[in-house]
Amino acid sequence: MSDIRIDDLPVRDELRGQTPYGAPQLDVPVRLNTNENPYPLPEELVDRITERVREAARHLNRYPDRDAVELRTRLAEYLTDTTGHRVGRENVWAANGSNEVIQQLLQTFGGPGRTAIGFEPSYSMHGLICRGTGTGWISGPRNEDFTIDLAAAERAIAEHRPDVVFITTPNNPTGTAVPPGTVRALYDAAQAAKDSMVVLDEAYIEFSHGESLLGLLAGRPRLVVSRTMSKAFGAAGLRLGYLAAHPAVVDAVQLVRLPYHLSAVTQATALAALEHTGTLLKYVEQLKAERDRLVAELRALGYEVTESDANFVQFGRFEDAHAMWRKILDRGVLVRDNGVPGRLRVTAGTPQENDAFLDAVRELKKEQT
Numbered sequence: 034m035s036d037i038r039i040d041d042l043p044v045r046d047e048l049r050g051q052t053p054y055g056a057p058q059l060d061v062p063v064r065l066n067t068n069e070n071p072y073p074l075p076e077e078l079v080d081r082i083t084e085r086v087r088e089a090a091r092h093l094n095r096y097p098d099r100d101a102v103e104l105r106t107r108l109a110e111y112l113t114d115t116t117g118h119r120v121g122r123e124n125v126w127a128a129n130g131s132n133e134v135i136q137q138l139l140q141t142f143g144g145p146g147r148t149a150i151g152f153e154p155s156y157s158m159h160g161l162i163c164r165g166t167g168t169g170w171i172s173g174p175r176n177e178d179f180t181i182d183l184a185a186a187e188r189a190i191a192e193h194r195p196d197v198v199f200i201t202t203p204n205n206p207t208g209t210a211v212p213p214g215t216v217r218a219l220y221d222a223a224q225a226a227k228d229s230m231v232v233l234d235e236a237y238i239e240f241s242h243g244e245s246l247l248g249l250l251a252g253r254p255r256l257v258v259s260r261t262m263s264k265a266f267g268a269a270g271l272r273l274g275y276l277a278a279h280p281a282v283v284d285a286v287q288l289v290r291l292p293y294h295l296s297a298v299t300q301a302t303a304l305a306a307l308e309h310t311g312t313l314l315k316y317v318e319q320l321k322a323e324r325d326r327l328v329a330e331l332r333a334l335g336y337e338v339t340e341s342d343a344n345f346v347q348f349g350r351f352e353d354a355h356a357m358w359r360k361i362l363d364r365g366v367l368v369r370d371n372g373v374p375g376r377l378r379v380t381a382g383t384p385q386e387n388d389a390f391l392d393a394v395r396e397l398k399k400e401q402t
């Protein structure tokens with residue numbers, strides 16, 4: 034039995050030889066590698082979650098609300114309140130993390146014989162979920178400074194006529210925000226090429242210097258804005274992602290969602306969290322200030338730092354980024370090697386965690402000189 038390996042199983046050809054996605058989950062004192070919010074949930078919210086979950090537990094003999102109506106209503110209110118653009122329940126869909134939202138979008142609009150494009154380096158799961166859904170992946174270009182090269186991107190869309198276009202703003206792992214004009218132009222290019230869907234991944238938008246591009250949804254029925262409670266809300270363990278789009282898009286993803294995909298416990302927890310958005314989001318300003326401090330201090334140390342609108346910072350350059358990653362780890366700080374040549378990414382943590390990281394890179398800089 035035990036000598037049977039993956040390759041002995043009839044796995045799909047495109048999965049052969051691949052490795053699963055995953056940042057190392059190492060037990061080190063300072064973990065700044067997965068763009069989580071470093072602050073635990075406040076006690077008053079833990080109490081409210083407990084109450085809501087206890088109530089939900091009484092009904093666990095029944096399936097949960099398949100359409101998550103109350104949750105979608107509250108998410109729509111959150112979007113309306115924070116962006117000033119009216120969003121209704123009919124515009125919102127929720128799933129287990131925005132990864133599942135993206136998977137449902139690709140199951141609906143991608144799939145065998147279809148393609149999606151993203152502008153890399155970007156969030157690698159876009160390409161990986163394409164692989165999982167049998168969607169062809171096209172790697173589009175970026176400029177040297179990691180902004181999207183609009184002319185090249187428009188050409189790539191015209192040439193490949195992808196069914197789905199991913200735009201990540203702020204982009205992961207670079208932190209780069211995409212200007213509204215670029216999104217508008219890429220949407221137009223996508224419509225001219227093929228009436229394609231455009232997915233705007235706004236996982237980190239609450240940390241941006243600029244505003245959400247949710248307002249672009251008006252008059253753009255093939256635009257989808259994807260969001261998550263994993264980052265700014267500090268609830269990565271909850272697994273709650275959501276999208277805002279034209280109601281027809283919400284109807285379309287119902288065709289692929291598994292029945293009762295969002296458990297009653299998840300819905301109860303997310304609803305409790307949404308009662309406390311003020312408390313949850315209070316760390317956002319602090320994390321933005323820490324992000325700006327990381328940028329400034331890394332630059333002062335002589336590192337090349339990419340402009341960031343997210344809760345993380347990309348820095349370099351290193352001849353061997355992986356060797357540098359290891360040296361920082363040896364000093365008790367886990368950062369991320371996303372495979373971008375010569376660069377590493379550090380998540381903004383608590384002031385103490387960031388100090389530990391800065392001390393580590395300061396020491397390493399001294400060693401090099």
Ligand code: PMP
Pocket residue numbers: 067068129130131132133156201204205234236237260261262263269272273274
């Ligand atoms: N989009 C981007 C750009 C991300 O960086 C991440 C998480 N790292 C996600 C989506 C997925 O987040 P989640 O599934 O936790 O909502």
